[in-house]
Amino acid sequence: MIDVSVIGCGNMGGALITGLAQAGNYDITAYDVDPDAFEAIEEYADRTTTDLEDVRDSAVVVLAVKPDIVPLVLEDLDLRAEQTLVTIAAGVSTDVVASETDASVVRVMPNLAARTRNMAAAVSWAEPDENVKAMLSDLGEFVVVDEDLMDVATALNGSGPAFVFYLIGAMQQRAAEEGLDADDARVLAAQTFKGAAETVLRSEESIEDLIDAVCSPGGTTIEGMEVLWDSSVESDVGDALSAARRRSAELAEEAEK
Ligand SMILES: NC(=O)C1=CN([C@@H]2O[C@H](COP(=O)(O)OP(=O)(O)OC[C@H]3O[C@@H](n4cnc5c(N)ncnc54)[C@H](OP(=O)(O)O)[C@@H]3O)[C@@H](O)[C@H]2O)C=CC1
Ligand SMILES: O=C(O)[C@@H]1CCC=N1
Numbered sequence: 001m002i003d004v005s006v007i008g009c010g011n012m013g014g015a016l017i018t019g020l021a022q023a024g025n026y027d028i029t030a031y032d033v034d035p036d037a038f039e040a041i042e043e044y045a046d047r048t049t050t051d052l053e054d055v056r057d058s059a060v061v062v063l064a065v066k067p068d069i070v071p072l073v074l075e076d077l078d079l080r081a082e083q084t085l086v087t088i089a090a091g092v093s094t095d096v097v098a099s100e101t102d103a104s105v106v107r108v109m110p111n112l113a114a115r116t117r118n119m120a121a122a123v124s125w126a127e128p129d130e131n132v133k134a135m136l137s138d139l140g141e142f143v144v145v146d147e148d149l150m151d152v153a154t155a156l157n158g159s160g161p162a163f164v165f166y167l168i169g170a171m172q173q174r175a176a177e178e179g180l181d182a183d184d185a186r187v188l189a190a191q192t193f194k195g196a197a198e199t200v201l202r203s204e205e206s207i208e209d210l211i212d213a214v215c216s217p218g219g220t221t222i223e224g225m226e227v228l229w230d231s232s233v234e235s236d237v238g239d240a241l242s243a244a245r246r247r248s249a250e251l252a253e254e255a256e257k
Contacts (some may be wrong), residue, residue, distance in 0.1 A: 002131050005029040005055035006062045007073055009048075011039040012088060012110060013064030016139070017041045019114040023138035031055050052076055060131050061103070062086045067251050070097065079103035084129050090154050091251025094124065094147060106132050109150060109158045114139045120160070122153035141201075151252065155244035163240055168193055 004020060006013045007033040020026040021044035030038060030045035031052060031134075040047040047054070055061055056078060065073055067089040074097065079085055087094070088110050098105040106129050107121045119140035123132065124147040136142035145153055175185040189252045199210065210218040214220040 003027045003058045004060045005058035007031045008065035014041045015112050015114040018044050019117045019139045060084045067092050074100035091248045092255045109153045112161045120157040151245045151248035155241045156247040159244040
C-alpha cells in the first residue's frame with residue numbers, strides 16, 4: 001500500500017485520484033482549500049481534508065494546483081527528506097520546487113486519461129523513484145525525459161488530450177451531419193481513435209505504413225487522405241503543439257521570477 005496525498009482536487013488532481021483508486025494498492029488523502037472540489041472524488045479518495053497537516057506524513061505528495069499557486073502551497077508544506085514531492089504544474093521546474101522543500105522532487109507531466117488509467121506521462125527525476133514508478137505504471141504509460149524537454153512533453157501529452165478531443169469532435173460532428181445518430185457517432189469516433197492508438201502502440205510499423213494498410217486501392221480512405229494531404233491539417237496540428245510548448249516555456253519564465 002503506497003500512502004499518497006494529492007494537493008488540489010481539480011481536473012488533474014481528480015483524475016489522478018480516480019485512476020489510483022481504481023488501481024488499488026494506494027491509500028489516498030485528497031486535500032483542497034475548497035470542500036466543493038471533493039464532490040467528484042469522494043468515492044475514490046480514502047479521506048478528504050482541508051487541513052494541510054493531514055498530508056504531511058504521506059510517502060508521496062502530489063502537487064496538483066495551478067502553476068501560480070505552487071509557491072503558496074510550498075510555503076506551508078513542511079516535508080521531510082525521505083518523502084517524495086511530485087510536481088505536475090506546467091512550466092514549474094524541479095529547481096523552483098526543490099528550493100522550497102526538503103523532500104525529493106520528481107517532475108511529472110501527466111494527462112487527463114489518468115481517470116481511465118490510460119495516461120501518457122513524461123517524468124524527469126535525478127534518480128528513479130520506486131513509488132512514482134509504480135504510480136505511473138498503474139496509471140498508463142510513461143517515458144523518462146530530460147527536464148529541458150518537459151515543455152514539449154507538456155504540449156504533446158499534457159495538452160494533447162484536448163487536441164484529440166477536438167479531432168474526435170470534428171469527426172463526430174460531420175458523421176452526425178451526414179446522418180448518423182450523434183451518440184452513435186460519438187462512440188464510433190472515440191472508439192476509432194482508441195483503436196487506432198492501440199494499433200500504433202502494439203505495432204512497429206511506421207505511421208505511413210499503417211495509413212497505407214487502411215487505404216484499399218481505389219477505395220474510400222484514399223479519397224479522404226487526398227483531402228488531408230492537400231490541406232494544412234498536419235502543419236496546423238503542429239502549430240497547436242508549438243503554441244502550447246511556447247506557453248509552457250513562458251510559464252517557466254514566470255515561475256522563475
Ligand atoms: N488539466 C490537465 O489536463 C492537466 C493539468 N496539469 C497541471 O495540473 C495542475 C492543476 O491543473 P487543473 O487540475 O487543470 O486545475 P484546476 O483548477 O482544475 O484544479 C486546481 C485545484 O486546486 C485548488 N486549489 C487552489 N488553491 C489551492 C491551494 N492553495 N491548496 C490546494 N488546492 C488549491 C483549486 O481550487 P479553486 O478552483 O477553488 O481555486 C482546484 O480545485 C496545473 O499546474 C496544471 O499545469 C498537468 C497536466 C494536465
Ligand atoms: O493547459 C494547461 O496549462 C495544463 C497543462 C497541460 C494540460 N493542461
